Amino acid sequence: MNSKPASKWATNTEEDDLEIASLRKKEKEEKRRLKEERARKTAAAAAASQVHDSERPSKRQRTSEDNSDPPQDEGANLLQFQTRSFGPCGHVDQFELLNNIEEGSYGLVSRGRRKDNGQIIALKRLKMDHTNDGFPVTGLREIQTLKACKHPHVVDLFEVVMGDSLKDVYLVMDFVEHDLKTLLEDMAEPFLPSETKTLMLQIVSAIDYLHQNWILHRDLKTSNLLLNNRGEIKLADFGMARYTSHPPPKLTQLVVTLWYRAPELLLGTEEYDSEIDIWSLGCIFAELLTKEPLIQGKNEVDQLSKIFALLGTPTNETWPGFRSLPNAKALHPVLAKASVPSFLTASKFPYLTTSGLRLLSSMLSMNPGGRPSAPQILRHPYFKEDPRPKAREMFPTFPSKAGQEKRRRRATPQAPNRGDAPKLDEREFAGIFAGRADEAQGAGFSLRLG
Numbered sequence: 001m002n003s004k005p006a007s008k009w010a011t012n013t014e015e016d017d018l019e020i021a022s023l024r025k026k027e028k029e030e031k032r033r034l035k036e037e038r039a040r041k042t043a044a045a046a047a048a049s050q051v052h053d054s055e056r057p058s059k060r061q062r063t064s065e066d067n068s069d070p071p072q073d074e075g076a077n078l079l080q081f082q083t084r085s086f087g088p089c090g091h092v093d094q095f096e097l098l099n100n101i102e103e104g105s106y107g108l109v110s111r112g113r114r115k116d117n118g119q120i121i122a123l124k125r126l127k128m129d130h131t132n133d134g135f136p137v138t139g140l141r142e143i144q145t146l147k148a149c150k151h152p153h154v155v156d157l158f159e160v161v162m163g164d165s166l167k168d169v170y171l172v173m174d175f176v177e178h179d180l181k182t183l184l185e186d187m188a189e190p191f192l193p194s195e196t197k198t199l200m201l202q203i204v205s206a207i208d209y210l211h212q213n214w215i216l217h218r219d220l221k222t223s224n225l226l227l228n229n230r231g232e233i234k235l236a237d238f239g240m241a242r243y244t245s246h247p248p249p250k251l252t253q254l255v256v257t258l259w260y261r262a263p264e265l266l267l268g269t270e271e272y273d274s275e276i277d278i279w280s281l282g283c284i285f286a287e288l289l290t291k292e293p294l295i296q297g298k299n300e301v302d303q304l305s306k307i308f309a310l311l312g313t314p315t316n317e318t319w320p321g322f323r324s325l326p327n328a329k330a331l332h333p334v335l336a337k338a339s340v341p342s343f344l345t346a347s348k349f350p351y352l353t354t355s356g357l358r359l360l361s362s363m364l365s366m367n368p369g370g371r372p373s374a375p376q377i378l379r380h381p382y383f384k385e386d387p388r389p390k391a392r393e394m395f396p397t398f399p400s401k402a403g404q405e406k407r408r409r410r411a412t413p414q415a416p417n418r419g420d421a422p423k424l425d426e427r428e429f430a431g432i433f434a435g436r437a438d439e440a441q442g443a444g445f446s447l448r449l450g
């Protein structure tokens with residue numbers, strides 16, 4: 001029963017109804033036709049692209065710059081030169097030199113200004129003295145790996161420019177105010193625990209990114225870690241970096257600055273992996289906590305004996321297989337002595353919690369297999385306990401030596417004017433300062449005020 005009143009619009013005649021029905025049918029048919037046509041076109045396009053794909057060479061050369069590649073998830077390119085992504089080089093005369101920052105083993109780094117827009121940049125002039133035949137491999141690797149990296153905590157390589165001769169090659173990078181080594185040398189006290197956590201989290205995130213992309217840095221140390229005045233770390237100096245693969249290829253052991261070099265490298269291993277970077281990271285962690293490089297050997301043998309003195313001598317249980325490493329035979333006299341226990345104790349790191357000490361000890365595990373991976377470090381409870389990592393915005397700023405900023409004068413009494421000093425007998429003071437000059441130098445660093 002339909003009790004609803006008829007709609008006031010329901011005035012169509014039977015004829016009208018038939019016409020409307022036929023129109024609707026036509027509309028439906030047209031829609032179906034269009035849909036079928038679209039499906040046909042899509043199928044044809046897919047078939048065409050399959051043919052095209054099968055005709056492609058298996059290794060294509062890149063025709064344009066594309067940084068959107070996800071991290072590679074299997075064996076990496078040991079020699080991956082993206083030739084087409086380098087355009088013609090600019091000339092270094094687009095930059096005005098402001099001041100030299102540092103001459104390292106592989107380059108001279110200066111601060112400069114781009115003439116067209118005033119941007120402050122860092123220029124690293126590659127040293128060509130390491131090779132007689134062509135371009136130095138360190139320079140090639142630095143360009144290759146840095147160009148492939150885009151990460152908030154890896155220094156930005158903007159471009160590579162040339163001078164007048166083919167031997168004049170410069171990397172143009174983001175200018176960063178400090179490196180951690182120079183900064184630690186100038187600081188009266190080490191970083192606070194909350195600051196150390198912020199720095200470590202950033203450093204580890206950069207290392208995690210490299211390892212995920214099959215890159216080993218192989219020269220992690222405080223002078224290669226830059227810090228800007230916004231509390232941001234930028235990992236730099238990729239001269240030793242290279243791509244690796246799984247399983248790792250045979251590589252040279254002559255990598256990593258001595259004080260940060262892992263024991264397996266000192267023992268001559270040719271097969272190593274990301275764990276060597278984690279060892280260096282452990283040394284950096286300790287240095288941030290104490291302001292002093294942790295293990296300062298004079299040569300390879302001395303470095304190894306200092307490692308054993310600090311962490312205990314390895315045994316077959318703590319490091320299975322270490323005796324078969326190439327240089328292990330030379331260790332017999334050391335290993336024949338009674339095993340030394342580890343001195344990596346809380347008393348050495350008064351500001352470190354038990355969990356922090358556990359993390360540090362694991363990074364400095366003599367057996368590379370015992371070291372945590374970068375993602376495991378990032379998840380470590382040490383970073384979750386109090387004090388929490390300090391917010392970057394709250395990070396202290398420092399005058400930049402590289403930027404030629406002067407250190408602000410401390411609010412301490414002014415030096416007296418000449419002639420004001422009361423006449424005191426110098427001999428009375430001789431005893432007080434005896435030995436202090438030696439102590440200041442012997443500590444391995446000197447306070448350099450800008």
Ligand SMILES: Nc1ncnc2c1ncn2[C@@H]1O[C@H](COP(=O)(O)OP(=O)(O)OP(=O)(O)O)[C@@H](O)[C@H]1O
Binds near residue numbers: 105155173176237
């Ligand atoms: N982008 C940058 N901004 C500011 N300063 C920088 C920059 N890059 C490097 N430096 C400074 O220059 C120093 C040397 O740079 P780098 O480590 O790249 O050269 P290197 O010759 O490979 O050094 P070494 O082999 O001695 O470690 C760094 O420790 C840092 O103080």
Ligand SMILES: [Mg+2]
Binds near residue numbers: 104223
């Ligand atoms: Mg360096």
